[in-house]
Amino acid sequence: MTPDDVMIIVIAGLLSTSCALLGGLLVLRGQALLPDAVSHAVLPGIVLIFLLTGERASLWTVAGATAFGVLCVLGSDWLRRSGVIESDAALALVFPALFSLGILGISRFASGAHIDLDSAIYGDLTFAPLRTMSLFGADLPRSLVITGVATVAVVLLVVVLWRPLQAATFDPAFAELAGLRGRLTGQVLLVAVAGLAVVAFDSVGAILVITFFVVPASTARLLTVRLGSMLVVAAGCGWIASVAGHGVAVSLDTSIPGTIGLTSGVLFALTLVLAPRRGLLARWRART
Numbered sequence: 001m002t003p004d005d006v007m008i009i010v011i012a013g014l015l016s017t018s019c020a021l022l023g024g025l026l027v028l029r030g031q032a033l034l035p036d037a038v039s040h041a042v043l044p045g046i047v048l049i050f051l052l053t054g055e056r057a058s059l060w061t062v063a064g065a066t067a068f069g070v071l072c073v074l075g076s077d078w079l080r081r082s083g084v085i086e087s088d089a090a091l092a093l094v095f096p097a098l099f100s101l102g103i104l105g106i107s108r109f110a111s112g113a114h115i116d117l118d119s120a121i122y123g124d125l126t127f128a129p130l131r132t133m134s135l136f137g138a139d140l141p142r143s144l145v146i147t148g149v150a151t152v153a154v155v156l157l158v159v160v161l162w163r164p165l166q167a168a169t170f171d172p173a174f175a176e177l178a179g180l181r182g183r184l185t186g187q188v189l190l191v192a193v194a195g196l197a198v199v200a201f202d203s204v205g206a207i208l209v210i211t212f213f214v215v216p217a218s219t220a221r222l223l224t225v226r227l228g229s230m231l232v233v234a235a236g237c238g239w240i241a242s243v244a245g246h247g248v249a250v251s252l253d254t255s256i257p258g259t260i261g262l263t264s265g266v267l268f269a270l271t272l273v274l275a276p277r278r279g280l281l282a283r284w285r286a287r288t
Contacts, residue, residue: 003129004129005246005250007128007129007141007144008125008126008128008129008246008256009242009243009246010144011125011128011141011143011144011147011203011204012125012204012208012238012242012245012246012260013238013239013242013243014144014147014148014150014151015147015150015151015200015203015204015208015209015212015238016212016216016235016237016238016239016241016242017151017154017155017235017238017239018147018150018151018154018155018196018200019196019200019209019212019213019216019238020212020216020217020220020231020234020235020237020238021154021155021158021231021234021235022154022158022189022192022193022196022213023035023212023213023214023216023217023234024217024220024221024227024230024231024234025165025169025189026189026193026213026214026217027214027217027218027221028169028170028221028227029169029186031091031190032213032214032217032218033091034073034076034091034190034193034213035193035197035209035210035213035214036210037072037073037076037091037094037095038069038072038073038095038193038194038197038198039197039201039206039209039210040095040096040098040099041068041069041071041072041094041095041098041099042064042065042066042068042069042072042098042102042198042201043068043098043099043101043102043103043105043106044068044098044101044102044105045061045063045064045065045066045067045068045069045102046061046064046065046102047102047105047106047109048064048105049061049063049064049065051105051109062198062199065198065201066194066195066198066199068098069194069195069197069198070190070191070194070195071098072094072095072098072194073190073191073193073194074187074190074191075094076090076091076093076094076095077090077186077187077190079093079094081183125143125204125205125208125256125257125260126255126256126257128141128142128143128144128203128204129141131143133145142203143203143204146199146200146203147200147203147204150196150199150200154192154196157188157192158231161185161188163180164180164181164182164185165185165189166227167180167182168180168182168183168185168186168189169227170227172186193213197209197213204257205257207257207258207261208257208260208261211260211261211264211265212238212264215237215241215261215264215265215267215268216234216235216237216238216241216264216267217230217231217234218268219233219234219237219264219267219268219271220232220233220234220236220237222271222272222275222278222279223271223275223276223278237264237267238264240267241260241261241263241264241267242260244263245259245260245261245262245263245264246259246260248263
């Protein structure tokens, strides 16, 4: 295994850790599709930054994309809290509108620029070790630095807000009545998800980000009964998928992000069948 292979696994593992901590909360809150919605809602931000600066892939592009990602999650959360429509319908109303706005912006102002999500913000984990930046006199992979900082920030956020996050996830009304600021905590969570999703898209690619937000957390939910244990197991599942998926991808000479994502799906399928208490086999035995 080469140093680049180790670096790819570490970047994927760090990403799985940060996504698992937030993704587990999203799964329990019934908002697992939020990262996918963000991936569409960021397009107007990319177009706007392109029109202002002429750049398609820069830190300003990420900032503009993040702003519209935050707008998507806060807008859908406001509609959900209004009580007029359900959570999934609110999300389905907001992100297509923003995505359509981005498409109109491209067709009207940037039709010849070949600007799209792939070229502007989607990355590729395979080439992550080749994109370096200078830090304290050393050349380090840019994705390693970004995912490392993002993981530390997410861990600190979850540790500091653990009690209100836990209460707001299971009983938002109780969290508000108990003075834990359940509504504000939920909004902070959504903003953190949007920021992490956009930053990770730029570093390693959308497929892997959306996978790590949802699949390891869903796997861990079948194996645990406590929130803390679920988040730890979800992160572990992400690391297992990263190591195993990378090995399979190298041996078969295929896409590393795609294979890691497929490995995560296989791990979930095995857990769905074999989980000791919630698996299909255990339920079948209980009925017989």
